[in-house]
Amino acid sequence: MLLKSNFPHLLARIVECVECKHACLEKGLCVFAEEEMRDVVALSSRIFSKDVDTTLQLRYELFTKINAEIAVRATLATVGLQGIADLVEDEVEDILLVPGRPIYVTKRSGKFKTSKTADGATIKSLLKLAQMKGIELTTANPSFRYGLRFGKMRMRVSLDLPPIVPNPQAYIRIHRSKITLRQLVESGFLTREQLAEIFVALKEGRHIVVAGPPGSGKTTLLAALDDVIPGNLQRVYIDEADELEEDPDKNQIKIRDVNKARQIYASLNRNIDLVFIGELQYEDHFHAFKTATEMGLQTFATMHSATVEEALRRLERYTEVKNTAIVQLAKRYGAVIERRVVEIYVK
Numbered sequence: 001m002l003l004k005s006n007f008p009h010l011l012a013r014i015v016e017c018v019e020c021k022h023a024c025l026e027k028g029l030c031v032f033a034e035e036e037m038r039d040v041v042a043l044s045s046r047i048f049s050k051d052v053d054t055t056l057q058l059r060y061e062l063f064t065k066i067n068a069e070i071a072v073r074a075t076l077a078t079v080g081l082q083g084i085a086d087l088v089e090d091e092v093e094d095i096l097l098v099p100g101r102p103i104y105v106t107k108r109s110g111k112f113k114t115s116k117t118a119d120g121a122t123i124k125s126l127l128k129l130a131q132m133k134g135i136e137l138t139t140a141n142p143s144f145r146y147g148l149r150f151g152k153m154r155m156r157v158s159l160d161l162p163p164i165v166p167n168p169q170a171y172i173r174i175h176r177s178k179i180t181l182r183q184l185v186e187s188g189f190l191t192r193e194q195l196a197e198i199f200v201a202l203k204e205g206r207h208i209v210v211a212g213p214p215g216s217g218k219t220t221l222l223a224a225l226d227d228v229i230p231g232n233l234q235r236v237y238i239d240e241a242d243e244l245e246e247d248p249d250k251n252q253i254k255i256r257d258v259n260k261a262r263q264i265y266a267s268l269n270r271n272i273d274l275v276f277i278g279e280l281q282y283e284d285h286f287h288a289f290k291t292a293t294e295m296g297l298q299t300f301a302t303m304h305s306a307t308v309e310e311a312l313r314r315l316e317r318y319t320e321v322k323n324t325a326i327v328q329l330a331k332r333y334g335a336v337i338e339r340r341v342v343e344i345y346v347k
């Protein structure tokens with residue numbers, strides 16, 4: 001409970017800490033007693049910046065100054081996500097939340113049922129965040145995605161609502177830090193030869209489709225490729241889940257709504273160099289892909305598929321596949337999850 005008498009004083013100290021730029025602990029500015037922390041977290045949930053992500057970042061930086069060890073947990077708690085904080089901290093890659101059922105997670109070592117039950121409160125908080133992100137929660141829009149980010153943490157939240165499912169449920173994918181192409185090669189995800197083949201395809205101006213099963217590292221590879229393409233090239237990202245990072249060194253335009261893609265292409269046509277489609281999932285995404293490639297824009301995308309043949313079949317339903325490289329990934333559950341590039345198909 002908040003100690004009413006202490007309240008304005010505590011809030012003033014929090015604000016001082018927010019404003020402090022360096023040597024904050026030394027100056028005694030961000031020093032809070034352990035018993036004050038509950039109230040600090042509760043009060044911090046009333047500090048806002050211009051949007052959800054800058055707000056989360058602001059709070060995360062505040063908690064990092066106070067005690068870096070609790071920063072992730074405290075930041076999540078300010079938006080009602082304390083229920084999944086220990087999973088987020090436990091190197092989990094994805095979390096499935098179906099209210100009333102056990103929480104399932106994927107870790108490096110495989111997929112597990114946890115001893116926790118998913119509660120409605122966490123789902124409610126995720127719905128509230130969606131609303132704050134400006135997503136319309138209507139029966140016409142029963143399945144949607146958004147991203148949350150702070151520090152090095154990137155979360156992709158997918159929510160399904162009735163009538164698709166009996167009760168709202170969520171699936172959260174977590175990226176903790178950027179993985180570079182060099183790290184992908186060193187970890188055995190990709191051989192040097194395969195990387196060279198991808199570079200050739202890139203230089204030849206081919207469209208790149210990264211295909212693979214869920215969690216095989218498609219988005220990770222796409223983001224790593226984005227990083228080696230010169231920053232001055234104008235990119236358009238169709239990225240509802242907000243997984244591809246904002247980067248001040250890159251010339252970027254983000255579109256949240258795939259239906260706006262056509263207008264953007266049309267208005268920016270002469271200026272666009274590259275198009276990234278976070279995931280070819282629904283018809284609209286394939287149409288955006290077709291439009292971009294037909295306009296001669298080099299296009300990058302990820303797509304769910306188990307084999308190159310399946311990927312081709314899916315693409316060909318919407319567009320003639322040409323000038324394209326399909327990078328096929330595989331994922332295998334062993335002692336640890338193995339992910340790797342299994343085939344590069346060029347057409």
Ligand SMILES: Nc1ncnc2c1ncn2[C@@H]1O[C@H](COP(=O)(O)OP(=O)(O)O)[C@@H](O)[C@H]1O
Pocket residue numbers: 092093094173174175176179184187189212213214215216217218219220221302339
């Ligand atoms: N090569 C890799 N090495 C280690 N972790 C990886 C690798 N590729 C992906 N991951 C992790 O696995 C999870 C799923 O990756 P992601 O790229 O989102 O998969 P997909 O887009 O295929 O669903 C993320 O937590 C990501 O950080």
Ligand SMILES: [Mg+2]
Pocket residue numbers: 218219220279302
């Ligand atoms: Mg992905």
